[in-house]
Amino acid sequence: MSTNLAERVANKRAGRSAAAAHRPAQQSTLVQFVQKLRPQIERALPAHVGGADRIARIALTELRRVEHLAECTQESFAGALMTCSALGLEPGGVSGEAYLLPFWNKKIRQYEVQLVVGYQGMIRLFWQHPLAAGLDAHTVSEGDDFEYEYGLAPVLRHKPARGSAKGQPTHYYAVARLANGGSAFVVLDVDDIEAIRKRSKAKDFGPWATDYDAMARKTCVRQLFKLLPKSAELARAVAHDETVRRDPSPEGFDTPGDYIDGEVVKPSVTQGEEQPTVEDVPAEFAGWPEAAESPTAGGE
Numbered sequence: 001m002s003t004n005l006a007e008r009v010a011n012k013r014a015g016r017s018a019a020a021a022h023r024p025a026q027q028s029t030l031v032q033f034v035q036k037l038r039p040q041i042e043r044a045l046p047a048h049v050g051g052a053d054r055i056a057r058i059a060l061t062e063l064r065r066v067e068h069l070a071e072c073t074q075e076s077f078a079g080a081l082m083t084c085s086a087l088g089l090e091p092g093g094v095s096g097e098a099y100l101l102p103f104w105n106k107k108i109r110q111y112e113v114q115l116v117v118g119y120q121g122m123i124r125l126f127w128q129h130p131l132a133a134g135l136d137a138h139t140v141s142e143g144d145d146f147e148y149e150y151g152l153a154p155v156l157r158h159k160p161a162r163g164s165a166k167g168q169p170t171h172y173y174a175v176a177r178l179a180n181g182g183s184a185f186v187v188l189d190v191d192d193i194e195a196i197r198k199r200s201k202a203k204d205f206g207p208w209a210t211d212y213d214a215m216a217r218k219t220c221v222r223q224l225f226k227l228l229p230k231s232a233e234l235a236r237a238v239a240h241d242e243t244v245r246r247d248p249s250p251e252g253f254d255t256p257g258d259y260i261d262g263e264v265v266k267p268s269v270t271q272g273e274e275q276p277t278v279e280d281v282p283a284e285f286a287g288w289p290e291a292a293e294s295p296t297a298g299g300e
Helices: 002-021 023-044 052-065 074-087 119-127 190-199 212-225 232-240
Strands: 098-105 110-117 132-141 145-149 155-159 169-178 183-189 262-264
Touching: 023 052, 023 074, 052 074, 074 098, 074 110, 074 232, 110 232, 119 132, 119 212, 119 232, 132 212, 145 169, 155 169, 169 190, 169 212, 183 190, 183 212, 190 212, 212 232
Parallel strands: none
Antiparallel strands: 098 110, 098 262, 132 169, 145 155, 169 183
């Protein structure tokens, strides 16, 4: 029994080591693949969003920056990229709009891309709705004066503490105001947030590790959206969030992505390692227009 287990572990490690050995070739193939996708990216981008070159360049930067992303299947990478394009969101963690996370699909024994819509992405999509009038999401900490009540006469009051009186987070909330005068809010305590985080395949890394408060607020916003009228784009974003899309065609955008029983890959971080920028793209892509800003130029 132990021999079989040892063999299985060895085979698994060998399989992943072999995949890593082929990474440069796979990365080059995906670079060419992204180049071919550019016309589709251009067509998928909403009318109010420009910059297919920038979307493609950011995608290539992510291929170099995120470990194992270049080893993912072309179909899942294209599906995630086309979903970002159709929603008008930038892929990659710099903007906080969307994240491309590789994970190991145990059934097919391959890496696939899981798309995670970020807090800033949810905010952007909310403001595209014609009824959108206001959206706020905040962290409540120990020492804050905070009161809320649901029912026929709902109450939400939050006066943050200042300075040293401010302690650890206790609650997160999101509140929306609509142009027709309506409003709604959702409050989640830290236990609620943790229960939702633990259901995520990327619960210990990705945005949950690097931007916990933003992901907690996004969780409140996502719960709030269940109470609000949703645009087609917002409904699709919720349907594709934390899923894998293998069909990059326009029809695939109208079909909810798949939740897969897999293992999201925790990236290895080398201290002091210089990360590539949007301009630092592979040589195969050097002829593209220099339209992208440095990641440090953007913000929330």
